[in-house]
Structures are given as structure tokens and as C-alpha cells.
Amino acid sequence: MHVLIIGAAGMVGRKLTDAIVADGGIGGKPVDRLSLVDVVEPSAPAGFSGTVDRLAADLSSPGTAAKLVADRPDMIFHLAAIVSGEAEADFDKGYRINLDGTRDLFDAIRLIGDGYKPRIVFTSSIAVFGSPFPQTIPDEFFTTPLTSYGTQKAIGELLLSDYSRRGFFDGVAIRLPTICVRPGKPNKAASGFFSNIIREPLNGEEAVLPVSESVRHWFASPRAAVGFLKHAATLSGEAIGPRRAISMPGLSCTVGDEIEALTRIAGANVAARIKRVPDPVIIKIVDGWATNFDTRRAHELGFRAEKNFDEIIRAHIEDELGGSFVA
Numbered sequence: 353m354h355v356l357i358i359g360a361a362g363m364v365g366r367k368l369t370d371a372i373v374a375d376g377g378i379g380g381k382p383v384d385r386l387s388l389v390d391v392v393e394p395s396a397p398a399g400f401s402g403t404v405d406r407l408a409a410d411l412s413s414p415g416t417a418a419k420l421v422a423d424r425p426d427m428i429f430h431l432a433a434i435v436s437g438e439a440e441a442d443f444d445k446g447y448r449i450n451l452d453g454t455r456d457l458f459d460a461i462r463l464i465g466d467g468y469k470p471r472i473v474f475t476s477s478i479a480v481f482g483s484p485f486p487q488t489i490p491d492e493f494f495t496t497p498l499t500s501y502g503t504q505k506a507i508g509e510l511l512l513s514d515y516s517r518r519g520f521f522d523g524v525a526i527r528l529p530t531i532c533v534r535p536g537k538p539n540k541a542a543s544g545f546f547s548n549i550i551r552e553p554l555n556g557e558e559a560v561l562p563v564s565e566s567v568r569h570w571f572a573s574p575r576a577a578v579g580f581l582k583h584a585a586t587l588s589g590e591a592i593g594p595r596r597a598i599s600m601p602g603l604s605c606t607v608g609d610e611i612e613a614l615t616r617i618a619g620a621n622v623a624a625r626i627k628r629v630p631d632p633v634i635i636k637i638v639d640g641w642a643t644n645f646d647t648r649r650a651h652e653l654g655f656r657a658e659k660n661f662d663e664i665i666r667a668h669i670e671d672e673l674g675g676s677f678v679a
Contacts (some may be wrong), residue, residue, distance in 0.1 A: 353377065354385040356420060358411060358457070359431030361390035363534055364475075367578045368429060373400045378427065379586035389420060390432065412453035417460035424464065427585055430457060430474045435541035439501035440637065450504035458511055462520040472512065472523040473584045476597055478570055480506040480527060481642045490646045491599055498640040499542075509597040516596050522589045526580050529572040529602035529657070533668035542637045546571065549607070550614055550665060553625040556678030562631035565608035568643040572602045573667045576657040583655055591653060601657040603664065604644040613661040617669075618677055 355372065359365045369388060377383045384402040388394035393408040409416045411432055421428070432453065433439075439446030454474070461470065479502030480495040495506045512523040534547040545562055546569060552559035572580075580600050592598070615623040647655070658664050669677055 353381050353383045353427060354387070354423065354425040355383050356387040356389070356425035356428045357394075357431065358389050358420065358429065359433070359475075360388035360394040361392050362431060363536060363574060364531065364577050364581070365390065365394070365429075365431050367574055368431075368581050369394070369397050371578050371582060373397045375582075378582060385425075387420070387423075387425060410449075410453075411457060412448045417453070417456040418463070421457070421460050421464065421470075424468050424470070426470055428457075428461075428470050428472045429581060429585070430454065430472060431581075433475070433505075434501070435539055436477075436479060436499060436501040436637070437542040437544070438540040439504065440499055440542070441540070443500060446500050446504060450501065451507055454504075454508045455511060458515050458520070462515060469519065470521050471585060472521050473581055474508060474512050474523060474525040475581075476505045476509050476525040476527045477502065478527050478529060478599065478642050478645070480509065480597075483640050483642075485642055488644045488646045489599070489642050491595070491649045499637065513594070513596040516589070517594065523596055524584050524587060524592055525597040526584050527597060527599045528577060528580070529570040529600055531574055531577050532571045532664060533672075534574065535668070535672040542634055543569075543641075545634070546607070546610070549626050550610060550668065553614065553622045554618060554669065554673060554677040556625075558625050558627055560629045561607065561626050562629060562634040563607060563638055564630075564635075565611065566606055567638055568604060568606045569638075570602045570604055570642060570645055571661070571664060572600060572657040573664045575667045575671060576601075580655055580657075583653075587653060598650050598653065598655075599645050599647050601647045601650050601655050602645065603658055603661060605661050610661055613665055617662060617665050619679060621679065622677070 387405040434449045482496040482498035497503045516523040530543045533550045548559045
């Protein structure tokens with residue numbers, strides 16, 4: 353099987369690549385070719401015996417999408433996106449990357465024709481939903497995003513569903529919770545502080561908390577996110593049905609719950625490295641975000657995530673810190 357990963361140099365893309373190599377394939381089907389694409393050239397995975405193509409490319413540039421699918425990859429993971437804060441700050445860039453690039457990819461597949469019908473796994477977001485919310489958001493809740501990023505993802509979901517309905521490809525969109533704890537350096541995502549207040553203190557550094565500890569949100573770990581992608585790739589179109597966008601399982605908790613979990617696991621000295629510095633811009637964005645979901649459909653389809661925030665922190669310590677942290 354030939355697998356194309358767009359956004360392969362990002363955190364989730366790298367972890368997905370490594371998981372495919374470690375598993376030897378996807379859903380029991382061997383992968384003998386990987387095409388890894390991002391705006392910077394992805395690194396080659398260690399231990400992969402098949403063919404690896406690595407390319408630095410902007411999906412929204414004319415002709416790029418057609419080039420990426422010219423060899424007819426069997427499975428395509430579309431992970432590339434401008435994150436929420438950056439999409440809000442740069443309107444043109446957000447729509448160019450998150451919408452135009454997505455439609456270019458979908459159309460490039462459609463224009464090949466000749467029976468070519470790959471599976472596409474598209475990473476959407478809970479940002480497609482906007483307040484006011486019910487206490488728990490069901491899959492049937494309407495999408496009224498309150499950010500440009502959420503709007504771009506909602507449009508991508510509609511395009512994916514329509515192109516799948518027309519038989520151009522077999523797509524599934526997974527609405528990811530906020531992925532936490534993200535390794536590496538802070539990015540421009542408005543949600544970045546959810547990870548920062550765990551990651552930096554565990555590294556012995558200060559972190560800034562721009563919102564109240566009462567802010568509640570929906571989380572899953574990077575480990576769970578890779579599991580979502582791998583599982584989504586194996587589901588049949590019949591099992592998914594005509595509603596091609598699925599809200600992923602997660603954990604609803606407050607910032608205060610995060611800090612309490614950090615204190616339990618790492619101690620009060622580590623949690624004391626969090627500094628409260630309110631940011632009105634971030635506060636305004638976060639106020640419109642979803643806080644809890646009814647994901648029974650995802651559970652029925654076999655998706656799984658963590659049950660408490662302690663599990664999320666422990667996964668970060670195990671996967672990223674070698675089992676230890678700065679006390």
C-alpha cells in the first residue's frame with residue numbers, strides 16, 4: 353500500500369509515520385511506500401524498508417496537489433493546516449492553506465478519474481462548533497463556528513462529504529479534540545496554553561496561563577490522536593455512513609483540573625511554575641469553544657481516548673521525557 357501523509361513534518365504527522373513503520377502497515381495491510389509532504393521537508397523514518405519520498409511543498413501552490421496524487425496513493429492523510437490563532441490573525445493565509453489547499457487536493461483526486469478512489473482521512477476540529485452550546489454536544493449538533501479556522505474546517509468537512517457522496521474518493525473527517533500535551537515549542541494555536549502549562553513546568557521552565565482556571569475544554573493526547581487516525585483509515589465507508597465527520601472521544605476538564613493533575617503527578621513545586629497573565633484576545637477566542645461532547649457514535653465505531661488528565665500527563669512523560677521530569 354502507498355500512503356501519502358500531508359503535514360508529515362508536524363507533531364502528529366511524525367508520530368503517525370513512526371506508528372505506521374512500527375506496525376508495518378495499517379489495519380493489517382502492509383505499507384511499502386510512504387510519501388511524506390510538508391512545507392519543510394519531513395525527516396526519513398527510521399527502520400522503514402520500503403520506498404520513502406520526502407517533499408517540501410505548499411499544498412495551496414498551483415499544481416502541487418496534482419503532483420502529490422499523480423502516483424495514485426491508496427491512502428491519504430490530510431493533516432496540513434494553519435492553526436487557529438494564526439488563521440485568525442492572517443485571514444488570507446488561513447483560507448489559502450486550510451480551504452484552498454484542501455479543495456485543490458480533493459479536485460486533483462477527482463480529475464484523475466479512471467476508477468481511482470483513495471481513502472482520505474481529513475483532520476477536522478471541534479472548532480467547527482460555536483456557542484451557545486448544550487451541556488453536552490451530540491454529533492447532530494449544527495456547525496456554527498465562531499473563528500475563521502473553524503469555518504475553514506467546517507467547509508472542508510462539507511466538501512469531503514460531498515466528494516465522497518459523488519464517489520470521487522472515500523473520505524472520513526475526524527474532529528480532533530485539543531491535543532495535549534503537545535511536545536516541542538509553543539506554536540501560534542490559541543489553544544497552545546493548555547499544553548504549555550504542563551510541558552514547560554515539567555521541563556523546569558515557567559509557563560504563562562492566559563485564561564481563568566475555570567475554563568473547561570475537550571482534550572486527548574497525541575498518543576490518542578495517532579490512534580484515531582489509524583483507526584479511521586481502516587473503517588469501511590458503509591460503517592461510517594453518509595455523515596462523514598465524526599467527533600472524536602476525549603476528556604472534558606478545566607484548566608484547574610489540569611493543574612491539580614500536574615500537582616498530583618509532579619508536585620507543587622512544578623505546578624508553581626505556572627504564571628497567571630490574562631490575555632483578553634485568548635480569553636475571547638476560548639469563550640466560544642466547546643467544552644463537552646457525547647461521542648457515542650465514535651465509541652460505537654471503535655475510537656478510544658484517555659479517561660482522566662493524569663493519563664494524559666503520564667503519556668507525555670513516557671513518550672516525550674523518557675519517564676522523568678524536572679522536579
